[in-house]
Amino acid sequence: MKNTLLTLLLFFSLYAKGDDFKAHFINVGQADATLLEFSKGVVMIDVGGELRNITPSRTSLNNYLAKFYERRTDLKKTIDVLIITHNHYDHISLIMDLSKNYMIKRIITSKFKLTKEVEKAAKNEKIKLEFMDYRLMDSLMPKGYEVNLGNLVTAGTTIPKLMLYSGEVSVKIKHTVNGHNFSPSNFSSPNNNSIVSKLIYGKTSLLFTGDLEIEGIEYLTAKYHNHLSLFDVDFYHVGHHGAENGTNKELLDILSPKIAVISAGDTTHRNGGSAFDHGHPRRAVVELLNNQASLTNRKQSVQVHAYPGQEVTPEIIDVKKEIYCTCWTGNIVMLVDSNGKCIVQ
Numbered sequence: 001m002k003n004t005l006l007t008l009l010l011f012f013s014l015y016a017k018g019d020d021f022k023a024h025f026i027n028v029g030q031a032d033a034t035l036l037e038f039s040k041g042v043v044m045i046d047v048g049g050e051l052r053n054i055t056p057s058r059t060s061l062n063n064y065l066a067k068f069y070e071r072r073t074d075l076k077k078t079i080d081v082l083i084i085t086h087n088h089y090d091h092i093s094l095i096m097d098l099s100k101n102y103m104i105k106r107i108i109t110s111k112f113k114l115t116k117e118v119e120k121a122a123k124n125e126k127i128k129l130e131f132m133d134y135r136l137m138d139s140l141m142p143k144g145y146e147v148n149l150g151n152l153v154t155a156g157t158t159i160p161k162l163m164l165y166s167g168e169v170s171v172k173i174k175h176t177v178n179g180h181n182f183s184p185s186n187f188s189s190p191n192n193n194s195i196v197s198k199l200i201y202g203k204t205s206l207l208f209t210g211d212l213e214i215e216g217i218e219y220l221t222a223k224y225h226n227h228l229s230l231f232d233v234d235f236y237h238v239g240h241h242g243a244e245n246g247t248n249k250e251l252l253d254i255l256s257p258k259i260a261v262i263s264a265g266d267t268t269h270r271n272g273g274s275a276f277d278h279g280h281p282r283r284a285v286v287e288l289l290n291n292q293a294s295l296t297n298r299k300q301s302v303q304v305h306a307y308p309g310q311e312v313t314p315e316i317i318d319v320k321k322e323i324y325c326t327c328w329t330g331n332i333v334m335l336v337d338s339n340g341k342c343i344v345q
């Protein structure tokens, strides 16, 4: 009897799992493409390729997705929701490949400087296109906009929830939010009109800020100044490919992440739009993350590269925290459980 009980306990400890999902950070060079894999569906955030060097990005994304859907034939080549954080080439350029080869049910993006590619893909493939802006977010403050994800998981497992907190800013005049002054020029680039999203999975939360820059971060935190705990997360997809203007100490203190992943290109490319040209990830940001107390210590530190500036030789630094970059290791797969744990595999 005792043995049967032990066997049963062992069985359940081995097989009663299932409350986890995988986040795939696909190496598309100096660009973003993230795939969240659930037991019955997929959410993607951005689908970019590197500016002026699209071929390696295209090959990498198409091969990765082909293998993924070969393994997950049950998903029938479907992407349930695609969030396009903003309309810049490195976040949208592979949309035609994606929409031709896979069934995208919905695209959610910002209308700000909407590109023809996104509109064309949506029109050609009859994909539902939805736009986010701050007027909508203001009306939903502080809750945010909840994306209806449909049924992405098998019965009995944790149900993921996707919240959006920002969108097209549409600031036409100078104005003040919680003591911070903003003018239209702060939001003239798509970066500061990025959609900020949070994936909640049980007790775990993951934050994606697109390419939000300092003014966009200040606008977000000024808007939500009474509700900053919304942004207290376990995981941070490092903003703007690890740019110096994509992350600051104030933001990291609000997020208090345990683990961070950067999407950026490797050091080999020298075309306009490469990691080298932008100097991504920036040494100052990797150091900021490395000194952030909330981030989990690695068992052993690793040596990685980061740029002290634009178009300069990258430098080698020791990283002792759970910080990862597609520019250091290629594709990254992270297992996320419902109890606050994110493990890069």
Ligand SMILES: [Zn+2]
Residues within 6 Å of the ligand: 031, 032, 088, 090, 091, 211, 240, 241
């Ligand atoms: Zn970008």
